[in-house]
Amino acid sequence: MSFNGPPGDAPAFDVDAFDVDVAIRRGNRLIEARFTSTAGLTALFGPSGAGKTTVLDALAGLLRPERGHVTIAGKTLFDAGQGIDLPPEQRACGYVFQQARLFPHRRVRDNLLYGERLAPADRRFMTLQEASAFLGIGHLLDRWPRTLSGGEAQRVAIGRALLAGPRFLLLDEPLASLDAERRDEIMQVIERLRDELRLPILYVSHDRTEIDRLAGNVVRL
Numbered sequence: 001m002s003f004n005g006p007p008g009d010a011p012a013f014d015v016d017a018f019d020v021d022v023a024i025r026r027g028n029r030l031i032e033a034r035f036t037s038t039a040g041l042t043a044l045f046g047p048s049g050a051g052k053t054t055v056l057d058a059l060a061g062l063l064r065p066e067r068g069h070v071t072i073a074g075k076t077l078f079d080a081g082q083g084i085d086l087p088p089e090q091r092a093c094g095y096v097f098q099q100a101r102l103f104p105h106r107r108v109r110d111n112l113l114y115g116e117r118l119a120p121a122d123r124r125f126m127t128l129q130e131a132s133a134f135l136g137i138g139h140l141l142d143r144w145p146r147t148l149s150g151g152e153a154q155r156v157a158i159g160r161a162l163l164a165g166p167r168f169l170l171l172d173e174p175l176a177s178l179d180a181e182r183r184d185e186i187m188q189v190i191e192r193l194r195d196e197l198r199l200p201i202l203y204v205s206h207d208r209t210e211i212d213r214l215a216g217n218v219v220r221l
Contacts (some may be wrong), residue, residue, distance in 0.1 A: 016175030017052040017200035018042055022068035022078070024051070024058050030066070031055065031221075039216025040194040041201040045208070046221035056170045059202065060095050061088035073200055092123060093197070093217045094166030094199075098173040100153035102145040109141040110158050115160035123165030131159045147182060155189060162193075168200040169193065175210060181212075186201070190214055 021034045029050035035042070044052045057063045059075065063197055064085060070078040077086050102111050112128055132138040137156045145153060157161055161169060169191065175183045191214065199218055205211055211218055 017073060018202060019069070019071040020055075020059065021056070022058055022070060024054055024063055024065045026051070026054055033219070033221065034068075034093035035217075036188075037217040037219070039202055040138065040198060041215050042217045042219060043211045043215035044202060044204045044221055045211050045215075045218050047206055050221040052206075052221055053172055056172055056202065056204060060093045060170055061086060061091050068179070075167065079128055088177060089118075092165065092167040094161030094164055094169040096154070096157050096161050096169065096171045096174050098176045100145070100150075100157040102148075102156060102160075104145050105139070106145075108137065108143050108145070111145065111156055112141075112159050112163055112198070115163035119163065119165030123167075124163075126162055128163065131162050131204070132146040134162075134192070135159050149182065150178045151185050154178070154182075154186050158189060158193070162197075166199065168202070171201060171203045173204050173206075175207070177204070187213060 013040045017039070018035065018037045020034070031054050033055045044055060046052055049088065054063065056220055058065050059072065065078065067080045069076065077091050078084060085217065103114065106114065112131065116124070116128060126134070135158060137152070137155050137159060138159065139150065140152055140156065148156065175186055178186060187210065193199060194214070203214060
């Protein structure tokens with residue numbers, strides 16, 4: 001099933017997607033990352049504890065680097081030299097975590113609509129109906145998060161991120177807690193995000209099989 005929104009609605013930010021050069025202080029450690037990438041999906045690859053999630057948090061605006069710059073999809077989000085440090089709500093970032101982190105007191109429909117309410121009208125490129133069809137979750141809209149499988153919950157989390165109108169996606173080991181069958185299902189979803197929506201994606205994993213299948217460029221930490 002392909003994205004069936006009106007022509008031109010799907011974003012196209014895949015040129016000069018990531019230009020990152022940052023140093024981030026975490027306790028006694030200084031985590032440094034420097035890379036540029038125009039690939040549809042760029043992977044941060046390395047062992048647990050290497051600082052991959054820290055880099056994602058810095059790109060999302062949740063941590064402030066000590067120095068450097070972050071430019072994504074042609075927009076400067078952070079530049080220490082120029083005094084630029086956009087707050088998270090202005091970065092247009094879709095962040096999907098290892099655990100889906102759905103609101104347990106909201107049905108799937110309301111979890112998705114929460115993402116939509118975060119997006120300014122000029123950034124929206126998908127409706128609830130389109131996101132549900134794209135991700136195959138239309139039959140889940142009236143369910144509670146506690147009744148979802150791990151794969152279903154991750155699809156809903158991705159849908160919530162898409163409905164927030166992101167200019168780029170950060171995926172932090174979204175397959176780590178899934179069994180083999182569900183991992184393959186979500187990898188197919190991620191491939192469609194990469195190939196059909198053409199959003200810049202920064203994907204964190206320490207699993208070489210995932211990286212080989214999904215990534216057009218690999219950054220080692």
